[in-house]
Amino acid sequence: MTEEIKGRVSVMIPARNEEANIERAVRSVAAQRGVREIIVVDDQSSDRTGAILENLKGEFPSLRTIRIESLPAGWMGKSHALASAARMAKGDWFLFTDADTGHRPESLSTLVARAEHEGADLLSLSPGQRVPTWWEKAVIPLIFAGLARRFKFEEVSDPRSNVAAANGQYILIRREIYQQSGGHEAVRGDVLDDVALARRVKSLGGHILFLPGAAWAETRMYRTFHEMWQGWTKNLYALCGGKMTNIVDEVARTFLLDFLPAAALASFISLFILELWTPDLSMWISMGAFVSLSAVSGRLWSYRRELGRLGLDSRAAKYLFLGSPMYAVLLLNSARAHARGRVTWKGREYETRNSTMGEE
Secondary structure, three states, X not given: OOOOOOOOEEEEEEEOOOOOOHHHHHHHHHOOOOEEEEEEEEEXXXXXXXXXXXXXXOOOOOEEEEEEOOOOOOOOHHHHXXXXXXXXXXXXXXXXXXXXXXXXXXXXXXXXXXXXXXXXOEEEEEEEEOOOOHHHHHHHHHHXXXXXXXXXXXXXXXXXXXXXXXXXXEEEEEHHHHHHHOHHHHOOOOOXXXXXXXXXXXXXXXXXXXXXXXXXXXXXXXXXXXXXXXXXXXXXXXXXXXXXXXXXXXXXXXXXXXXXXXXXXHHHHHHHHOOOOOHHHHHHHHHHHHHHHHHHHHHHHHHHHHHHHHOOOHHHHHHHXXXXXXXXXXXXXXXXXXXXXXXXXXXXXXXXOOOOOOOO
């Protein structure tokens, strides 16, 4: 599984105002074995992204850059950037990855070999998530745990299942199947270009291998709370299949499993501390406290296991009861934005369309 793959992979990275991330991403990719070329698309950046890339070109001869000056109507920015890069790419394999994603040593050669060994046409990872702030710890692991329930790795990877998914932070795809599927041009207007591409590949009979990827790559998705709010507002409704019933189900699940037991436990503890109880009620309050404590403990245990299976830091579980109401509000806000038909991301406003990504 470690056969030589020198020069077979074209790595493509979209970059719009990524001065904080782009050098790390390029260096981590350039250090991989098997890279034929690195194509970074500077998508109308107004920060130092372009200057940083120019400096890196002298160090990495395989680095090529494209500067995009406008976004055609009907395109999402990321899809347009990657389609532009793919038209230049010469590798047998394409790796689409984000500017905020770092790649661990030897990850590319390991994953290309695994894809070829298992006959995969598209291999995608759910990378590890770097979450240094409390709001990242509260929200991002919770969302990824929810996505892992909706897009189960084993179902996506099962050729007999028509469930399809991919994570745009890491998509390794054979050149031939990418071209047959129509590539990013075919999903130009989809908010979830990664899932849309995966669905097209699977509809052609392509084999998808979807894996938890913390061992191979790590991402910090957002650096500000505002970015996180915009990003998940753009994506969550589509990730829930573009159906309001799924949003309601997920909000109800969050309320019943996370918020309600924690609120009940806090209420019972407050009654004891403030001595707002009578001897006649003490037994019932004690029973209620025990039941709610058991529910909270069980949920925390379950959530830690979910994070562990994803390769995420299980210590983030202690932020669950801060994150769950934020997650519920984000779900509803995403549904509202899509109902209005417009979402905003990285200074651009996009028209949306109802999506049934991942739904049967």
